[in-house]
Amino acid sequence: MKRRQVVAGIGAAALAGAACTRNEGGGEGAAPAQKTFKWKMVTTWPPDFPGLGTGATEVARIIERCSGGRISIKVYGGGELVPAFETFDAVSSGTAEMGHSGAYYWKGKLEASSFFATVPFGMNAQEMNGWLYHGGGWELWKEAYAPFNIMPFPAGNTGVQMGGWFNREIHGVADLKGLKMRIPGLGGEVFRRAGGTPVALAGSEVFTSLQTGVVDAAEWVGPYNDLAFSLHKAAKYYYYPGWHEPGATLECLVNKQAFEALPADLQAIVQTACSSVNDRMLAEFTARSAQALDELVNVHKVKVRAFPDDVLAELRRLTAVVMSETAADDPLFRRVHDSYMEFLARVRGWTRISEQAYLQAR
Amino acid sequence: MKRRQVVAGIGAAALAGAACTRNEGGGEGAAPAQKTFKWKMVTTWPPDFPGLGTGATEVARIIERCSGGRISIKVYGGGELVPAFETFDAVSSGTAEMGHSGAYYWKGKLEASSFFATVPFGMNAQEMNGWLYHGGGWELWKEAYAPFNIMPFPAGNTGVQMGGWFNREIHGVADLKGLKMRIPGLGGEVFRRAGGTPVALAGSEVFTSLQTGVVDAAEWVGPYNDLAFSLHKAAKYYYYPGWHEPGATLECLVNKQAFEALPADLQAIVQTACSSVNDRMLAEFTARSAQALDELVNVHKVKVRAFPDDVLAELRRLTAVVMSETAADDPLFRRVHDSYMEFLARVRGWTRISEQAYLQAR
Numbered sequence: 001m002k003r004r005q006v007v008a009g010i011g012a013a014a015l016a017g018a019a020c021t022r023n024e025g026g027g028e029g030a031a032p033a034q035k036t037f038k039w040k041m042v043t044t045w046p047p048d049f050p051g052l053g054t055g056a057t058e059v060a061r062i063i064e065r066c067s068g069g070r071i072s073i074k075v076y077g078g079g080e081l082v083p084a085f086e087t088f089d090a091v092s093s094g095t096a097e098m099g100h101s102g103a104y105y106w107k108g109k110l111e112a113s114s115f116f117a118t119v120p121f122g123m124n125a126q127e128m129n130g131w132l133y134h135g136g137g138w139e140l141w142k143e144a145y146a147p148f149n150i151m152p153f154p155a156g157n158t159g160v161q162m163g164g165w166f167n168r169e170i171h172g173v174a175d176l177k178g179l180k181m182r183i184p185g186l187g188g189e190v191f192r193r194a195g196g197t198p199v200a201l202a203g204s205e206v207f208t209s210l211q212t213g214v215v216d217a218a219e220w221v222g223p224y225n226d227l228a229f230s231l232h233k234a235a236k237y238y239y240y241p242g243w244h245e246p247g248a249t250l251e252c253l254v255n256k257q258a259f260e261a262l263p264a265d266l267q268a269i270v271q272t273a274c275s276s277v278n279d280r281m282l283a284e285f286t287a288r289s290a291q292a293l294d295e296l297v298n299v300h301k302v303k304v305r306a307f308p309d310d311v312l313a314e315l316r317r318l319t320a321v322v323m324s325e326t327a328a329d330d331p332l333f334r335r336v337h338d339s340y341m342e343f344l345a346r347v348r349g350w351t352r353i354s355e356q357a358y359l360q361a362r
Numbered sequence: 363m364k365r366r367q368v369v370a371g372i373g374a375a376a377l378a379g380a381a382c383t384r385n386e387g388g389g390e391g392a393a394p395a396q397k398t399f400k401w402k403m404v405t406t407w408p409p410d411f412p413g414l415g416t417g418a419t420e421v422a423r424i425i426e427r428c429s430g431g432r433i434s435i436k437v438y439g440g441g442e443l444v445p446a447f448e449t450f451d452a453v454s455s456g457t458a459e460m461g462h463s464g465a466y467y468w469k470g471k472l473e474a475s476s477f478f479a480t481v482p483f484g485m486n487a488q489e490m491n492g493w494l495y496h497g498g499g500w501e502l503w504k505e506a507y508a509p510f511n512i513m514p515f516p517a518g519n520t521g522v523q524m525g526g527w528f529n530r531e532i533h534g535v536a537d538l539k540g541l542k543m544r545i546p547g548l549g550g551e552v553f554r555r556a557g558g559t560p561v562a563l564a565g566s567e568v569f570t571s572l573q574t575g576v577v578d579a580a581e582w583v584g585p586y587n588d589l590a591f592s593l594h595k596a597a598k599y600y601y602y603p604g605w606h607e608p609g610a611t612l613e614c615l616v617n618k619q620a621f622e623a624l625p626a627d628l629q630a631i632v633q634t635a636c637s638s639v640n641d642r643m644l645a646e647f648t649a650r651s652a653q654a655l656d657e658l659v660n661v662h663k664v665k666v667r668a669f670p671d672d673v674l675a676e677l678r679r680l681t682a683v684v685m686s687e688t689a690a691d692d693p694l695f696r697r698v699h700d701s702y703m704e705f706l707a708r709v710r711g712w713t714r715i716s717e718q719a720y721l722q723a724r
Contacts (some may be wrong), residue, residue: 070629129642130646134650159717241715241720263430272631280491288496289710346653349652350655
C-alpha cells in the first residue's frame with residue numbers, strides 16, 4: 001500500500017527558486033508543474049538519538065535541501081508512528097515511504113540481513129563500504145530485500161563498536177560461563193555458545209538493568225552513545241574493546257513504488273543523500289567517541305581492559321560454527337556469507353599492510 | 363574573472379521531467395525559467411585516471427543527475443585546459459568554476475594546505491573525516507582558501523598510501539643515506555633530513571625513472587594505482603608500507619562567485635555530491651587495492667617488507683622537527699597544525715581501542 005501524496009508543486013518549486021505552473025493542455029507559455037512528494041520516514045531509533053537518530057534526520061534534510069523542497073520528509077522516532085521494530089514492515093507495506101535502521105534487526109525474517117549491517121569478526125567500516133559498493137554486497141542486499149518491496153541504501157556507520165561493560169574482569173573463557181549479558185543478534189548467539197546467557201533488552205533498559213544487577217554485562221554502541229546513557233554510572237564497570245560489531249552499517253529503506261514514482265533527478269538525490277550520510281555519520285562517531293572516551297577514562301576513571309587471546313580465539317571459533325550451521329539451512333545466507341567471506345579474505349591482506357601496519361608504525 | 367554561463371533552461375529542465383518557460387514579464391500562466399549552468403572542472407589527474415580521475419568525473423556526473431541537468435560539467439584532465447598544477451589558479455580566477463585535486467599540491471603558495479590532504483604520521487581517512495566535519499578542520503580549510511576566492515569540499519580519500527618501491531632492503535637509517543627517491547611534499551622534506559635525496563617526478567615519469575635507475579626508490583599511491591602503472595615491472599623491487607600519506611583527502615575546489623550564483627538547492631547538490639564521492643572513492647580504493655595487492659604478491663611475487671622500528675622512529679622525529687620549524691615561520695600553518703594535532707592526540711586513543719584493537723583481535 002503506497003501512501004505517497006502528490007500535490008501541486010508551486011510552493012516547493014518556489015523554494016527551488018523556480019515556480020512552474022501546471023500544463024493541463026500543453027498551451028503556449030505553460031509547462032507541467034513539478035510534482036512534490038510528502039514522505040514519512042520511520043526509524044528504529046529514539047527521536048534524534050545522537051548519531052543514529054540525528055543521522056536519519058540528516059538524510060531527510062539533505063533530500064529536502066537538494067530537491068528544493070520537492071520532497072519533504074517527516075521523520076518519526078521508534079514508536080511514534082509504528083513500533084521501532086516494525087520499521088521494515090512499515091516501509092514494505094508503504095505505511096511509510098522510507099525507513100532508517102540496521103539490517104541485522106531483520107534477522108528473524110531474513111537471516112542473511114546481518115551481513116548488511118555487521119557480523120562478529122567481520123569487516124570494519126572501510127572494508128564494508130568496499131564490499132557494498134565494489135564487491136557485490138549491495139547487489140545481494142537489493143536482491144534480499146526485493147521480495148519485501150524495499151530498496152536498501154547504505155546510510156551511515158558507527159565504526160567499531162565496543163565489546164561492552166562488565167562487572168568483573170575476564171581472565172579466561174571460564175569467566176564467561178553463566179554471565180548474563182545484554183548482547184543481541186549473532187554476537188549474542190556466539191556468547192551463548194561460549195557459556196553465557198544473552199539477554200534481550202531495549203537500549204532504554206540497559207542502564208537500569210546494569211545498575212540493579214539484572215545483567216552482569218552489557219554492550220550498547222561505544223563511548224559516544226554509552227556516555228549519553230551514563231552507563232559508566234550504572235556500576236563500577238570494566239570497559240572492553242569490541243569483537244561482535246566491527247563496523248555497523250546503517251540502512252535507508254525505501255518503498256519500491258515510492259522510489260519508482262520519483263523522477264530521475266529525485267531518485268539520484270535520494271541515493272546521493274544516503275551516501276553522503278554514510279560518509280558523515282562515521283566521521284561524527286569517530287570525533288564524538290574520541291571526546292567521550294577521553295571523558296570516560298580521564299574524568300570518570302573508567303577501566304579499559306582487553307579480552308585475553310584465548311577468549312578471542314574461542315569467540316572466533318564459535319562464530320565460524322554458528323555461521324556454518326546457519327549456512328547449511330539457508331541458501332541465501334550461504335550465498336551472502338560466501339561473497340562476504342571471499343571479499344574479507346582478500347581485503348584483510350590489504351588492511352594488514354595499510355591501515356593496520358600504519359597504526360602500528362604511527 | 364567568472365565565466366559561468368547562464369542559458370535558457372528548457373533542455374535541462376526537460377531532463378528533470380519538468381519543462382519550464384522563461385517568464386519575462388510575470389504574465390499569468392507563465393513562470394520564471396530555471397537557469398542552467400555550464401561549468402568546467404579542471405583536475406590534477408590524467409583524464410579518467412583510476413580512482414582519482416574517475417572520482418572527479420563522478421562528482422560531475424552526480425551533480426548533473428541530481429540537478430536534472432541544470433548544471434552540466436565538462437571535466438578536463440591535467441593539461442587539457444590548463445596544466446595540472448594550475449588547477450588552483452584556474453578556479454581562483456574563474457577560468458574554471460570547479461577543480462579536483464589534493465590540497466598538498468598548493469603547499470608552495472599556502473604551506474598549511476598539507477594538513478587538508480595528509481601529513482606524515484598524521485590521521486588516517488576515518489580520523490581525517492572526523493577532524494574535517496566535526497573537529498573544526500573544514501572551517502580552517504575554508505578560511506585558508508577564502509583569500510583565493512575558492513571554496514573547498516572534501517571529495518575523496520585514497521586511504522593509507524604505500525611507502526613505495528625500493529631497489530634494496532632498508533635495514534636501518536644508514537640505508538636511506540644517498541638514496542634517490544621520488545617522494546614529494548612534506549614526506550620528501552623529511553626524507554631529505556634523513557639523508558636521502560627527494561626527486562620531483564610527475565606520475566607519468568615514475569615507471570621509466572625506476573626502470574632506468576634514475577631513482578632508487580619511488581612512491582606513487584598504492585596497489586590499485588601502482589599496478590596500473592606496472593611499477594612492479596620496473597625492476598625487482600621491495601614494496602614498503604606507508605608512513606608519509608596515511609589518508610590523503612582529495613578536494614573539490616569551487617569558485618566562490620560561481621557557487622554563490624547557484625540557487626540554494628543546487629548549492630546543496632554540489633556539497634552533497636562531494637560528500638558522496640568522499641564516501642565512495644575510499645571504498646573503491648579499498649576494494650581495488652585489495653585485488654591489486656593480491657595480484658602483486660601472488661602472481662607477480664612482489665616482496666613486501668616493513669621498515670625497521672628505528673627507521674620509523676627517526677622519520678617520526680624528523681617530521682616533528684620539520685613541522686615545528688614551519689610553524690615558527692607561518693602563523694596560519696601553526697593554527698592549523700595545532701588544531702590538527704589536538705584532534706589527533708584525542709582521536710588516536712579512540713582508534714587504539716577501536717579500529718586498531720579490533721584488527722589485532724580479528
